[in-house]
Amino acid sequence: MSTKHSIAAARFIENRPQEKWHDETLWMVRAKRDKQSKSLPEWERLRDLASAIKMYSNSHLETLLQEFEKNAIANGAIVHWAKDAEEHNQIVYDILKEHQAKNLVKSKSMLTEECEMNPFLFSKGIDVVESDLGERILQLMDLKPSHIVLPAIHIKRQQVGEMMEEKLGTEKGNFDPTYLTHAARKHLREKFLHADVSMTGANFAVASTGEIVVCTNEGNADMGTSFAKVHIATFGMEKIVPNREALGVFTRLLARSGTGQPITSYTSHYRKPPKGCEFHIIIVDNGRSEILAQPDHVKTLNCIRCGECMNTCPVYRRSGGYSYTYFIPGPIGINLGMLRNPEKYADNVSACSLCLSCSNVCPAKVDLGEQIYKWRQDLDRIGRANKQKKLMSAGMQYLMERPALFNTALKFAPLVNHLPRFMVYNAVNAWGKGRELPTFAKESFNELWKKNKVK
Amino acid sequence: MSSKEDILKRIHANTRQQYDMPDLSLNAIVYEDKLKTFIEVLKAAGGEAYVMQPDDDLNAVIRRFYPEAQRIGSNLNEITCATFNPDELEDPRELNGTDVSVVKGEFGVAENAAVWLPCQYRYKAVYFISNALVILLDRQELVNNMNEAYRRITNADYSFGVFMSGPSKTADIEQALVFGAHGPIRVTVILI
Numbered sequence: 001m002s003t004k005h006s007i008a009a010a011r012f013i014e015n016r017p018q019e020k021w022h023d024e025t026l027w028m029v030r031a032k033r034d035k036q037s038k039s040l041p042e043w044e045r046l047r048d049l050a051s052a053i054k055m056y057s058n059s060h061l062e063t064l065l066q067e068f069e070k071n072a073i074a075n076g077a078i079v080h081w082a083k084d085a086e087e088h089n090q091i092v093y094d095i096l097k098e099h100q101a102k103n104l105v106k107s108k109s110m111l112t113e114e115c116e117m118n119p120f121l122f123s124k125g126i127d128v129v130e131s132d133l134g135e136r137i138l139q140l141m142d143l144k145p146s147h148i149v150l151p152a153i154h155i156k157r158q159q160v161g162e163m164m165e166e167k168l169g170t171e172k173g174n175f176d177p178t179y180l181t182h183a184a185r186k187h188l189r190e191k192f193l194h195a196d197v198s199m200t201g202a203n204f205a206v207a208s209t210g211e212i213v214v215c216t217n218e219g220n221a222d223m224g225t226s227f228a229k230v231h232i233a234t235f236g237m238e239k240i241v242p243n244r245e246a247l248g249v250f251t252r253l254l255a256r257s258g259t260g261q262p263i264t265s266y267t268s269h270y271r272k273p274p275k276g277c278e279f280h281i282i283i284v285d286n287g288r289s290e291i292l293a294q295p296d297h298v299k300t301l302n303c304i305r306c307g308e309c310m311n312t313c314p315v316y317r318r319s320g321g322y323s324y325t326y327f328i329p330g331p332i333g334i335n336l337g338m339l340r341n342p343e344k345y346a347d348n349v350s351a352c353s354l355c356l357s358c359s360n361v362c363p364a365k366v367d368l369g370e371q372i373y374k375w376r377q378d379l380d381r382i383g384r385a386n387k388q389k390k391l392m393s394a395g396m397q398y399l400m401e402r403p404a405l406f407n408t409a410l411k412f413a414p415l416v417n418h419l420p421r422f423m424v425y426n427a428v429n430a431w432g433k434g435r436e437l438p439t440f441a442k443e444s445f446n447e448l449w450k451k452n453k454v455k
Numbered sequence: 456m457s458s459k460e461d462i463l464k465r466i467h468a469n470t471r472q473q474y475d476m477p478d479l480s481l482n483a484i485v486y487e488d489k490l491k492t493f494i495e496v497l498k499a500a501g502g503e504a505y506v507m508q509p510d511d512d513l514n515a516v517i518r519r520f521y522p523e524a525q526r527i528g529s530n531l532n533e534i535t536c537a538t539f540n541p542d543e544l545e546d547p548r549e550l551n552g553t554d555v556s557v558v559k560g561e562f563g564v565a566e567n568a569a570v571w572l573p574c575q576y577r578y579k580a581v582y583f584i585s586n587a588l589v590i591l592l593d594r595q596e597l598v599n600n601m602n603e604a605y606r607r608i609t610n611a612d613y614s615f616g617v618f619m620s621g622p623s624k625t626a627d628i629e630q631a632l633v634f635g636a637h638g639p640i641r642v643t644v645i646l647i
Contacts, residue, residue: 025630028630029630039484040484040566041482041484042481042482042483042484045481045482046481048477049477049479049481052474052477053476053477053479055474056474056475056476056477059470059471059472059473059474060473061466061470062463062466062467062470065462065463065466066463069459081457081458081459081462082458083458083461083462087458131637132627133625133627133628133636134625134627137627137628150626150627150630151627152627152628153630155628155629156629157628157629157631160628177628177629177631177633178631178633180628181625181627181628181633181635181636182633182635184636185635185636185637188637189551189637192637193548193551217623217624217625217636218623218624218625218636218637218638219583219623219636219637219638219639220636220637222579222582222583222617222637222638223580223583223584223637223638225579226547226578226579226580226583226584227547227548227580237462237466242476243609244605244608244609245479245602245605245606245609246479247605248600248601248602248604248605248606249479249602251601251605251618252566252600252601252602261500262496262500262566262567262568262620263564263567263569263601263618263620264620265500265619265620265621265622265623265624265638266617266618266619266620266623266638267569267617267618268615268616268617268618269613269615269616269617270615271613271614271615271616272613272614272615273614274578274579274614274615283462285462285465289462289465289466289469290465290469292466292469292470292471293468293469293471295471295472298471
């Protein structure tokens with residue numbers, strides 16, 4: 001019984017050169033992160049602080065969100081609260097309708113992906129334009145992001161070039177990244193200049209000032225919000241930080257962790273709407289308040305969406321973002337998927353070797369691998385345990401509880417080494433799939449001990 | 456019940472252990488030569504730095520960097536090489552096609568070469584739309600790191616402000632670094 005993840009991963013692995021490139025490229029990003037982290041003697045202290053600030057803010061959301069709202073209103077923003085995805089999308093649509101807007105230019109936001117906002121707005125006749133280059137490429141190819149920070153990491157330049165020949169009329173056969181990027185710059189510039197409404201997510205929302213902070217390298221959020229008369233910023237409520245000093249801890253960690261840069265090109269602070277413009281802010285729950293009640297999993301709310309756990313994960317690097325069934329892949333996505341709907345997204349918990357590399361690099365110290373382990377303990381309860389492995393585990397338990405039988409079995413175990421492959425690697429043995437089993441030792445530890453062979 | 460009340464009620468009911476706000480003091484990195492570090496990091500971020508010499512003329516320096524520029528926008532009196540004042544435009548869209556904008560930075564951050572730019576123009580587009588951006592920065596106004604930076608603006612009042620580190624960039628096509636995804640293709644910080 002293979003999981004959906006392992007089946008999709010097998011497809012990804014079929015293209016060996018692409019798999020190798022994906023693996024090595026993401027590892028290169030991880031190595032850049034290491035270089036950055038080692039340039040700061042206070043790195044580990046920053047991680048501790050980031051975690052502690054998040055533990056404080058996520059356990060004081062009731063007061064911090066109200067403080068944020070009060071300050072944002074004083075700044076001239078209009079604040080909305082959305083219980084769930086549906087309400088979020090409706091709020092956005094109502095704002096668009098009020099302004100008779102036909103098009104919306106937006107920067108990257110995992111929250112709008114979570115709310116499946118784009119399809120909703122398309123169905124209402126709104127032209128939604130993604131403005132992050134990677135997101136725009138995917139949108140024009142009708143594909144989903146495969147990484148939360150490097151959304152088009154699975155696409156090759158030829159594919160981008162061919163799509164742009166067709167959709168944007170670029171030169172035939174010119175796949176040069178600089179040429180293609182500047183063609184997209186021209187195309188999106190027109191979209192920015194003539195957008196009715198602009199939308200951004202938020203990397204941080206500062207309670208003490210009522211401002212939202214958006215980090216990009218491209219400047220697409222800034223260009224997007226420079227011409228439309230209406231700016232909608234939306235954020236999941238765990239994005240709140242208490243004040244600017246605390247924000248300083250996160251802006252030092254975010255890009256260093258995610259892309260190995262000391263900071264993104266733009267760390268933009270949106271506080272007051274320009275004269276004659278409207279600034280809407282949507283605070284979104286959509287299941288986050290439920291996570292607060294789960295002490296084993298509450299730390300997932302520490303996540304600042306840097307993407308580092310994907311870059312470092314040996315399974316993600318070699319299986320790609322599409323092998324996961326939740327829209328956020330990698331270690332954080334496995335956990336967020338299980339929190340969203342454990343029955344539906346249980347296929348992903350197998351996509352982990354429990355190496356805990358993710359937990360060790362996470363800038364906000366989310367215990368990602370440990371939580372995946374906990375979810376695995378729950379698989380049986382939710383009826384998603386692997387039936388073969390369960391059967392074999394039951395057999396093992398029977399054996400372990402009966403020492404005489406266990407020792408006898410062990411004595412005969414080396415015979416397995418001489419069995420033909422088809423008898424060991426077959427549909428019944430789930431552990432023999434995709435891996436080589438170790439050979440059984442001729443003598444067990446027990447025997448060695450008794451014969452005084454253990455030094 | 457409004458959604459706000461509903462959400463706050465759920466947060467209240469579901470919040471378990473409450474944690475204290477940590478003491479944020481830390482021994483953050485301090486550089487022996489902030490100017491030198493700033494220049495090195497800016498270079499790595501794809502930007503250019505120029506330290507003004509006693510005999511230099513600011514406008515001549517800008518012209519030297521951008522000899523081909525035809526549309527130069529600035530609202531600073533001392534920038535006589537400017538061909539227009541962006542604050543006099545009726546529509547920010549008219550900024551499209553600007554070759555160089557010249558702006559003033561408030562302070563720079565050595566650890567990441569970011570310059571704090573609280574918006575001092577009628578349209579914030581000035582900071583993003585031109586092909587090149589020239590930032591004037593007092594070389595005495597450098598802090599070591601972001602912790603210091605945010606302490607410095609703890610109570611600052613601005614409508615929009617950005618920490619900008621080098622030019623606009625992307626690596627979304629096969630991780631190949633390209634400058635000028637949407638914003639300036641070149642950023643020159645002139646240290647005065």
